[in-house]
């Protein structure tokens with residue numbers, strides 16, 4: 038699957054990415070769930086950028102992860118979501134849906 042390299046070099050992405058890291062306290066949010074403190078080095082698109090480009094800059098769709106956790110979310114070869122990545126996607130989408138509905 039091809040990735041749009043220019044997106045990852047855009048000013049817009051840089052700004053959103055920084056905001057997400059700050060929101061998450063520069064900590065891997067996945068490690069945090071298991072009580073581990075580890076610095077985040079990646080901002081992961083929960084709903085993959087290649088399939089949902091319209092969500093590419095939505096903060097709710099982004100989560101700070103360490104390199105190791107990020108590797109666990111994507112298949113190394115196809116770059117598709119792994120079972121773990123799918124689980125996270127379902128969870129985040131449910132949370133978002135709940136929040137959206139309560140906001141109506």
Ligand SMILES: [Zn+2]
Pocket residue numbers: 065066067068069075102103104105106107
């Ligand atoms: Zn981690």
